[in-house]
Amino acid sequence: NAGVTQTPKFRVLKTGQSMTLLCAQDMNHEYMYWYRQDPGMGLRLIHYSVGEGTTAKGEVPDGYNVSRLKKQNFLLGLESAAPSQTSVYFCASSPGHWIAQNYEQYFGPGTRLTVT
């Protein structure tokens, strides 16, 4: 099992450009999450999904869109990149809600995005 993979690992964009980050998991997990991590800010939730075809907003959703057309994939889109979106982006997945079985979140290796 590859676990949670993210594509690409690094990317440099110019202001106004668009891009899509891909997250894939091979563990048949229902829940998937996108976070951004900035120095001194911890992990902040952008969007999440509790199943195929569903998405919901997190703490910092502005400027991002997501889609979960297939259970194993969760895409994060930036329509018009801004320097404030320079960050490290982590995807995570979980079997389900933690109350049921103390489920943990499994994180991908991260994507480092720089917007100039």
Added chain:
Amino acid sequence: QQPVQSPQAVILREGEDAVINCSSSKALYSVHWYRQKHGEAPVFLMILLKGGEQKGHEKISASFNEKKQQSSLYLTASQLSYSGTYFCGTEIAYNTDKLIFGTGTRLQVFP
């Protein structure tokens, strides 16, 4: 809504103990602890549920004080491998599907 972690940074010698606190201004239903080594992804340590018991994982354990809306992570007889940044993730409403993470506590263990 972001929980506050203290201290922000800790420096230890091998074998010393440390306590990391996570406090919330809102009622907590669960607290999750993760560790992230430099340049890597966060890795799960443990979950504490409202009404649940103190958890332990080798020499790392945690408690959850619902009245104080606080959780504490205890690292006993620290090892070099404990170095990293520790994050608490909090659930501030019942049965939500998301966590709000703190800003992290950086722990460095030296020989």
